[in-house]
Amino acid sequence: MDYRNAFAISASGMTVEKLRLETIATNMANMHAVAGADGRLYRPLRVMTTEVQGGFHRQFNQGLEALQGTRAVVVESNAKPRAVYDPGHPAANPEGYVQYPGVNQVTEMVNMISALRAYEANVVAMNAAKSMAMKALEIGGNT
Amino acid sequence: MTPSIDSMTTQLLSLALDASSLRHQAIAHNLANTGTEGFHPVAVSFEDQLTRLKRELETGHPVQTTLLQGVRPVLQQTAQASEGVASPQELDELTVQLAGNTMHYQALLKGLNKHMSLMSIAINEGKR
Numbered sequence: 001m002d003y004r005n006a007f008a009i010s011a012s013g014m015t016v017e018k019l020r021l022e023t024i025a026t027n028m029a030n031m032h033a034v035a036g037a038d039g040r041l042y043r044p045l046r047v048m049t050t051e052v053q054g055g056f057h058r059q060f061n062q063g064l065e066a067l068q069g070t071r072a073v074v075v076e077s078n079a080k081p082r083a084v085y086d087p088g089h090p091a092a093n094p095e096g097y098v099q100y101p102g103v104n105q106v107t108e109m110v111n112m113i114s115a116l117r118a119y120e121a122n123v124v125a126m127n128a129a130k131s132m133a134m135k136a137l138e139i140g141g142n143t
Numbered sequence: 144m145t146p147s148i149d150s151m152t153t154q155l156l157s158l159a160l161d162a163s164s165l166r167h168q169a170i171a172h173n174l175a176n177t178g179t180e181g182f183h184p185v186a187v188s189f190e191d192q193l194t195r196l197k198r199e200l201e202t203g204h205p206v207q208t209t210l211l212q213g214v215r216p217v218l219q220q221t222a223q224a225s226e227g228v229a230s231p232q233e234l235d236e237l238t239v240q241l242a243g244n245t246m247h248y249q250a251l252l253k254g255l256n257k258h259m260s261l262m263s264i265a266i267n268e269g270k271r
Contacts, residue, residue, distance in 0.1 A: 004243045011239040018235070126239065133246050137253050 006129035013122040016072045020047045020115040023074055024108050031103045034091040042101040043076040079103070151208050155196075156255045162189035162216035163248040169218060170244060174237050184232050189216040 023045040035041040049072045079102030087096035166187040176182045192214045199206050 003246060007239045007243050011236055014235045014239075015233065018233070126242070130242055130246065134249075137249055140257070 003129050003133040007126055010122045010126035010129070013125075014119055016047065016049055017115045017119040017122065019072055019074070021112065021119075023047050024112045024115065027101075027103045027108050028105070030101060031105065032100060034089075034098060034100065041081055041099055044079050044101060044103045045074050046077045047072050048075055049073075077102075151206060151211075152258055153255070154208055154211055156251055156258065158211065158214060158216070159189070160248065160251050160255070162187055163244060163251060165189075165216045165218065166244050167241070167248070170237055170241050173232055174234075174241075177232065177234055177237070184221050185218050186221045187216050188219050189214075 027044045030042045033042050081102050082100040083097040084100060085096055086092055086098045089098045092098050166189075169185045169187050173184045176184075196206060196210050196214075199210060
């Protein structure tokens with residue numbers, strides 16, 4: 001497995017973490033959005049990552065050149081909307097409750113921090129791969 | 144330059160070095176345009192021009208420098224660009240390409256260095 005493959009794997013990890021951050025930012029921005037004219041309430045987004053072609057261990061054993069890291073897909077979560085009692089609100093239902101998206105701010109903040117740390121971890125992995133390749137170039141000394 | 148010791152290697156190495164430095168320019172160009180609307184990334188075509196050379200090497204015969212005729216690193220639009228899909232690349236993807244290309248350039252330089260040192264040993268009659 002050459003160093004360029006190691007770089008590509010780390011790059012795919014970084015892309016996924018950036019996608020995760022984008023979904024978190026979207027959720028936070030739409031935290032207090034009530035249902036629009038079409039009656040659809042905002043549902044919090046999550047990023048689901050799956051292995052490519054099941055079984056990383058199998059790919060390593062085959063020495064496959066085209067290791068593809070992870071594949072990410074953005075899905076809507078089924079979190080229950082928050083109901084806030086506010087009879088004077090224009091969007092209140094007949095019982096006086098207003099529906100807000102089920103975005104848990106604390107959970108989103110924690111997810112954001114873990115996405116940031118995972119991104120840093122991928123950068124560290126890439127730098128380690130680069131150091132290894134640089135060291136390999138020193139074989140044979142300076143002539 | 145007269146055909147010296149294994150001029151095929153020096154010619155191929157210097158072509159690869161040219162390709163690598165052109166690739167650096169392409170990556171820098173893409174980096175500069177990450178925020179541009181409707182931007183088409185550029186790439187360098189070089190390794191795919193070497194298929195004839197690879198086939199010849201697989202037969203096991205020593206290769207002639209005539210196989211390198213017409214092989215030149217050239218800038219071209221990426222495959223997506225020719226379909227009309229504008230997609231400026233992400234920052235981290237480009238940084239990774241830059242790191243890989245720099246590594247490749249240093250490895251090529253090292254190879255050329257070692258090859259030239261063989262010639263200098265011949266010139267110095269084995270004395271260091």
